[in-house]
Amino acid sequence: MNDTNINILTLLMQDTFMLEELSMYLNLETISITKSIKQINLFLEGESYPKIEMEDDRYAIFLSKEQQKTLFNRKILMTSDEIYDYLYVKFIHNKFINLEEEREKLDLSRSSIFRVFTKVKDSLNENESKFKYVHGKGIELNYLSPKNLHIFFKILVKYFFKMDFSLNRINLLDDVLKIYNSKELTIKLVSVFKENKISLSSFLIAFLCALNVCIKLFKEINLKLDCDYGKYGNLKSSLNNHLKDFDLKYQEQVFYFLANNLSSAVPFEPEVLAKAKKLTLRIKEIFNLDEIESIYENMLLKKLCYSIFKYEEKILKVKKIEIKSIDSVILNIFNDILKTENMNIYFSDKVILVQMLKKFILDRNKIETNKILLLFNEINIVDDLFLREELKKYFNNYEFTIEPSFFYKTNKEFYNNKYHLILSDEPSLKDDLKIINILNLSDVVENICDYILQDYLKRRKASTN
Numbered sequence: 001m002n003d004t005n006i007n008i009l010t011l012l013m014q015d016t017f018m019l020e021e022l023s024m025y026l027n028l029e030t031i032s033i034t035k036s037i038k039q040i041n042l043f044l045e046g047e048s049y050p051k052i053e054m055e056d057d058r059y060a061i062f063l064s065k066e067q068q069k070t071l072f073n074r075k076i077l078m079t080s081d082e083i084y085d086y087l088y089v090k091f092i093h094n095k096f097i098n099l100e101e102e103r104e105k106l107d108l109s110r111s112s113i114f115r116v117f118t119k120v121k122d123s124l125n126e127n128e129s130k131f132k133y134v135h136g137k138g139i140e141l142n143y144l145s146p147k148n149l150h151i152f153f154k155i156l157v158k159y160f161f162k163m164d165f166s167l168n169r170i171n172l173l174d175d176v177l178k179i180y181n182s183k184e185l186t187i188k189l190v191s192v193f194k195e196n197k198i199s200l201s202s203f204l205i206a207f208l209c210a211l212n213v214c215i216k217l218f219k220e221i222n223l224k225l226d227c228d229y230g231k232y233g234n235l236k237s238s239l240n241n242h243l244k245d246f247d248l249k250y251q252e253q254v255f256y257f258l259a260n261n262l263s264s265a266v267p268f269e270p271e272v273l274a275k276a277k278k279l280t281l282r283i284k285e286i287f288n289l290d291e292i293e294s295i296y297e298n299m300l301l302k303k304l305c306y307s308i309f310k311y312e313e314k315i316l317k318v319k320k321i322e323i324k325s326i327d328s329v330i331l332n333i334f335n336d337i338l339k340t341e342n343m344n345i346y347f348s349d350k351v352i353l354v355q356m357l358k359k360f361i362l363d364r365n366k367i368e369t370n371k372i373l374l375l376f377n378e379i380n381i382v383d384d385l386f387l388r389e390e391l392k393k394y395f396n397n398y399e400f401t402i403e404p405s406f407f408y409k410t411n412k413e414f415y416n417n418k419y420h421l422i423l424s425d426e427p428s429l430k431d432d433l434k435i436i437n438i439l440n441l442s443d444v445v446e447n448i449c450d451y452i453l454q455d456y457l458k459r460r461k462a463s464t465n
Contacts, residue, residue, distance in 0.1 A: 003079045016058040024347040098138035156210035158313045188242040223256040232259040268305040276304035307349035318348035375405040375424035
């Protein structure tokens with residue numbers, strides 16, 4: 001089971017995928033994926049587990065909870081990155097490691113574990129950390145540089161973030177980190193988030209669990225910014241109440257972190273934040289979003305931070321969203337921006353960012369299309385007033401006219417010149433107009449939004465030519 005095979009299984013345990021989708025999500029050629037699926041199925045068949053199957057052009061694997069537990073409770077499903085992370089964290093955490101003991105735990109050959117640990121040593125050497133060999137015992141850490149502390153923290157965030165979806169049910173870091181009561185801490189942090197109406201995410205919880213470990217090991221961590229924390233008295237009281245069994249230094253740093261979050265700051269590591277800010281500026285420029293609302297800009301910045309972090313740390317957690325043709329156009333523009341800035345993120349995060357960009361573009365460009373005609377197949381329209389009022393909730397400044405479709409048939413030129421967009425449920429007009437179910441509000445709203453986006457993209461293309 002190589003890393004590619006494990007990544008394919010990781011995706012298939014989250015959803016079903018077409019071959020082309022797997023190719024996009026994994027950034028691999030389809031021929032490589034089909035070859036890997038054959039290898040995985042040979043392995044599963046040899047172990048008497050259900051194989052990956054094709055259903056309605058989608059790959060899927062169906063394992064019972066008991067089968068998942070037994071299959072994924074095996075070291076063979078640890079990727080090379082997970083082995084590296086384990087050795088890195090254990091060495092830094094314990095300040096000592098015996099590779100022979102670890103080789104037996106991981107069921108690796110001596111050459112394999114030395115090859116992985118050489119990468120750990122390279123990181124320590126490059127960043128001026130100090131360690132020494134203790135004859136007959138192992139390797140001892142003497143000094144950890146700020147850069148390596150930063151890497152240590154990132155790997156911990158990655159570990160806590162992956163706990164709810166990683167295939168590895170026997171993550172060896174569980175034993176190293178069990179003394180930190182992370183499950184209890186998570187429950188208490190959720191209460192704090194709810195009491196203070198802070199948006200909850202698995203990434204923020206992972207960050208705060210990692211912070212708990214690092215503060216107990218390295219007291220010099222300080223997240224305080226140059227801002228007024230006096231207005232967050234309720235947050236401080238909430239933390240004192242729920243985290244009273246945890247270190248006072250930890251309570252203090254969680255307070256700074258969450259207060260920074262509430263003040264619209266983006267509390268993220270400097271390197272990733274700098275990349276996200278650079279992308280945000282470029283996105284605003286390319287999509288003509290200079291006057292984007294601050295709440296949207298922070299939303300975009302945070303999502304970019306999470307996406308960059310996930311990609312760089314190889315965290316393959318996806319949310320599959322169907323994309324339409326107009327999404328593909330925006331996605332291509334976004335891909336060009338990433339290429340220009342020499343960056344990349346996972347396809348699943350690109351799709352989510354495209355949905356966000358569509359929202360921003362729509363809010364900015366709604367006023368461009370304001371006269372819309374809805375043509376009904378029937379002469380008597382019972383719900384025309386209701387439909388108009390409902391549409392006003394989505395498009396407040398728009399003028400909606402609802403008429404029987406035979407009016408249009410008698411004078412097409414008049415209507416085409418008078419309205420920006422005409423929608424109908426009359427099948428006979430399919431050669432002239434977009435035919436939709438007009439009594440379905442969501443269908444009407446979606447088609448209006450698509451038209452606004454298409455109009456925006458058309459104008460944008462014309463201005464760049």
